[in-house]
Amino acid sequence: MKRVSIKDVAREAGVSISTVSRVLNNSAPVSDDLKEKVENAIKKLDYMPSNIAKSLRKGKTGTIGFIIPDITNPFFANIVRGAEDYLRQRDYTLILCNSDQDEKQEVKLLETLISKHIDGLLFTGTGNFNPVLAEKIERGFNVVFLDRIIQGISASYVIVNNSKGMYELLDYLTVTGHKEFVFINGNKETFSAKIRYETFKKVMGEKKLKFTHFYTNFSYEAGYNFGKKMKKMPDAIVCGNDLIAYGVIDALEDRGFKIPEDVSVTGFDDIPFSKHYKPPLTTVRQPMYEMGMKAAELLVKIIEEKQINTEGIILEPQLVIRGSTRRG
Amino acid sequence: MKRVSIKDVAREAGVSISTVSRVLNNSAPVSDDLKEKVENAIKKLDYMPSNIAKSLRKGKTGTIGFIIPDITNPFFANIVRGAEDYLRQRDYTLILCNSDQDEKQEVKLLETLISKHIDGLLFTGTGNFNPVLAEKIERGFNVVFLDRIIQGISASYVIVNNSKGMYELLDYLTVTGHKEFVFINGNKETFSAKIRYETFKKVMGEKKLKFTHFYTNFSYEAGYNFGKKMKKMPDAIVCGNDLIAYGVIDALEDRGFKIPEDVSVTGFDDIPFSKHYKPPLTTVRQPMYEMGMKAAELLVKIIEEKQINTEGIILEPQLVIRGSTRRG
């Protein structure tokens, strides 16, 4: 596809390229006469400015990178949607990358994105310290951490108050008479998994409740496998996210257990399907769309205002009580 | 973030920029001595070539655009994952855009993407004729249509044999004794919705079955609303996709109907949740991940081999029989 450039337009209109540039960007007054000529030429040639030349010139691409574990997980899909909606409206464009939580992949993607001159990065990675990323941030690379913070790196972030969510969940569960717990958590390295476990353990200790805890990973299969081989039933099974809860419920039902009569099961996230699951899932809602949107908003702010001090946004979770838990 | 350029490396190494370029791309022999100097300078400065300058020079960005209705729909999320996996491996990068099936938005996104010099476009839009897109294609713009073809535009595509899927579904349904049908279809403009309806109508005619048909849109809500106000129950409710089926099932169950005892319900797509839905959904599987991957593969082939003739890939659907339909 032969591209038509500003030069072609200038020639067609019989003016200089700077004049074309001026009418294009309204960056300086141009006589009506020439302006019209230029506009006609643009239409005639179906000219479209090259953003990449513009980027080279201005040192800004209007492109944001987003590294997430897996777009196939509705939790991330909804976050991405929130981010993209905001960015689109602000005339930014989103490069999406799936990392599968692989650290090597994360680094590689980061480098690719940087060499593509992204203006900023939305990052949801493993929680492990990433020296490459840390160094870039040190040098002024714009990053907003989303849902998952990395300890030891000082940067802006948008997260949910996981601790509070867990508190409210356990509060409800204990009030409704649950006394013995199993916590099937997600990936061990993950920031949110860690926080939730900390809070969980603390509450268990305070209320002197019996519990066991396991790290697995944030997937349906992990929950299903666990549910298949569980021996003794506790009063409640707390799951690291909704997908795990789905798996546990299905496995348990396959084995003839009734949810919530035999055991209560809870999730975390409240992805759209949880409302319609059978039984509908008691879970802690994370404002996914809003997380994505806020993070994008924060990132754009950082980019455009070049503010140096980092900012953290903590969103509120919300306990959603549905049919997968006994009411006492 | 001050970027370090090839010039800085050249200065640091005490050579010319062309030499640096040569060791970078291995495009011409360089003495071991200088090569080492350059490599050291690169490491020392943490130099990373600018893809955008490279793009400007070479007229190729290594970036692919993908316009879809909504990443939040698992059907698209899985397609996108397939595409991104392939592209990442081929060193392409994916710009994701949600259009919400809005034609104005589609045009705007298209223009944005073109001005960002994408090498090619994966397109899943409304099925309506789009003059802007048609014209770009005319001029040699690389596009692969995915899941949804536009009539009147000659371009490459990857679709699923919707007709066959519908045939097999109805065949199963009639064999198991269903005689009266309601088809709650998706968006009217959509290619796949049209094809499925055509086949549906044909089969109904051939087998002299009673039926009604409605276009709604491909969402849970559409199905739910429809289910809420349905009067007379047919033997089977055929839905345009799984989400619609979920909605119908939930609405009907809310009203006290039993699925499939009172009425069979089927979906289309087989998104990952359908297997675990209660009741598990009888549906027609579309190979989503594969669709995305094949389309990306085809697009890259078109880009790199500059082949002119268009190519169409038709994937096979698969009937998946589960618990939401009566067995006769």
Next chain:
DNA sequence: CTGTTAGCGCGTTCAT
């Protein structure tokens, strides 16, 4: 108001 010109970072002749 308008045109000329100098880069943005890179790959590629063309000399040497």
Next chain:
DNA sequence: ATGAACGCGCTAACAG
């Protein structure tokens, strides 16, 4: 084997 110089398409600074 190496370097100088040009140009990809564009904006901004400068000159008129």
